[in-house]
Amino acid sequence: MKKSVFLGALTVAGLAAGAAAAGTLDDVKARGKLNCGVTTGLVGFAAPDANGEWNGFDVSVCRAVAAAVLGDSSAVEFVPTTGKTRFTALASGEIDMLARNTTWTFSRDVDLKFTFVGVNYYDGQGFMAPKDLGVSSAKDLDGATVCIQTGTTTELNLADFFRSNNISYEPVPIETNAEAQQQYLAGACDVFTTDASGLAATRATFEDPSAHVLLPEIVSKEPLGPLVRHGDNEWGDIVRWTLNALITAEELGVTSANIKEASMEAGNNPEINRLLGTEGTLGEMLGLDAQWAKRAIEAGGNYGEIFEKNIGENTPIGLARGLNAQWTDGGLIYSPPFR
């Protein structure tokens, strides 16, 4: 009851704010900076480095949009948000877009009045257990103690999974991911559960990662993607197609290495030509110039390059492409055509 009242208030306020800020593109251009909401810190996805420069998988999306709209991938004001402040920051107009590993769900899309422009990472909830425990499947976990972050969807997914498999468990509720790692290492719980990407990143920081295994079960769908407010479809289109441009660039083999050459003049592949603005008027339809997608791709490379640089197998996080491979390689990453 309380929650619905709060969400209702949020919605009303969000509607008012959304209506007031209808011309987000003009606002951003006038400001000369893109206000992009990111997390306060998540390994590989968004974190400032030793020089205070933001880097990461989600951050690259912000930079690509800034490059497309403003022509400068550094013209971004990164607004760090916590899980609790992210939606109000977006609804109130404090930020123009949110790229903060946020799961696309029905209620967030419909009830909170946001538009998810796509999915940039397909995640899912997994389990990590010490090797000594000798389990090979989450279904063997009958009676196990489970470390779990409170107040997240992971808590509900966990309950659903154990109930549908008719096995019992003992939750150990924990506030932050960092605390969960410590509790798990100290043996306060048998299993640690959170998003699979988070588990991999956590395991990579252990002194002996090989002593822990990720169980094969993925018990939830967590499509993570950037989102904008309802009420400004033009702006939503810009963010959506910037993300699609990065994905299409990988599919078509356009990389930061060959993009300069490819965008000099129209080539043999008409879709590359349309993407890079050497043919057609796609940029104009978006309210941008013809080179928008070229700049977006130049900012950090195509989708595959961004993935490899921030969270790929050669980084300490070491995530495999898996579901996040291009559809041509058996993954789910798929962009509608540029035509």
Place this chain on the structure above:
Amino acid sequence: MADQSTNSVAFVRTEEVPASPPPANAAGPVKWMRENLFSTPVNTVLTIVAAYVIFKIITGAFPWFANGIWNSQSLAECREILQGTTGGCFSVLSERWNQLLFGFKYPPELYWRPTLAFVIFLLAAAPVLFFKLPRKLLIVTALFPFIAYWLIWGGSILTPLLALAGVAGGYVVYSRFVTNNFAMGFFGGIIAAFLIWTIGGSILPDGTITDGPMQSVPSRDLGGFMLNLMLGVTCVSLSLPIGIALALGRQSSMPFIKYVCVIFIEFIRGVPLITLLFVASVMLAYFFPPEATVDLFLRVVIMITLFSSAYIAEVIRGGLAALPKGQYEAADSLGLDYAQAMRLIILPQALKISIPGIVNVAVGLFKDTTLVSVISMFDLVGMIRGPILASTEWNGVYWELWLAASVLFFIVCYGISQYSQWLERQLATGHR
């Protein structure tokens, strides 16, 4: 009876035996240990157990400190150097110390500015804390808020100068009228100050400077322990006068003032600080249009100040209640009006009684400033939980970082506590 000295007998000693040293087990450390550590069997057992625990802790922790690595670039590198031996990766501190102290966005070439502000802060606090120092130092104290603002945020010097002019103008009006009527002087001063600020603010150009040594630093770029200190100092010093006013208001015989104060205090004390911070960061964003938001730092300062002033008001009310009724009557019988009686007789005594409570609130408030990390401000705790632990280099370093944070907080809080004990001794005028 004959005189002994002249009429000595061979077997009678004429001089005193020199005192021999006490037996070894009744003096020095042995005696002290016997009395304090091994006086009864139970105490002996407890001593041995405690000694064993201390021994274990020291031998367990010592190698961790002694083998600590101070010069690696990442956690993986640090673990490689350690080769599985016990040792702390303190290199996270040597690599990220600037982020822990100043936040990750404050321009590194400008670190001298907050550092200088901190040094001036010590100078400015000294005459307030130690009243034997020359009173002329109070000029530094009076100017400190404006200097500190200019140093930390940068920008045109005209902005702090205008603020100073407003305060000075208000003071002139106040001192002109206060001899006749305290209320008139007080409100006249406030009105004068606001007039100067509004008029000056509309004349002054935008004070933002984009580069150079005094370039502007927006509030959201502040962070680290600097942010905790700034919030702590600002909110404690603002909440003291507000708390005094609230405590007096609560005792007032005028019903309107009394009930406003009572409702305010009870409301604020009934709400957790973290709720107020969420209101500051989230709800207020809805009430203002997106362009005209009040600075987040200012919103947080207001909320924390409101919170701590309610607590300080209750502490001071305790001090006021502890004064014998005769003190109030004595003031009345001297013909002092309300403001004079309070300033000259009641408050000096009530505040002295309240010192331990006020210090308690101040220490608690200083530690509560770490709560701003949940509204995505990067104070010391926010820096550790967010950027540093989320970097690929340092994800997984916990003990070293949190130990550093607790050392910093301990130094400040222990210092405050020692000062308050010294102050109580200084002010002890022998009423007990």
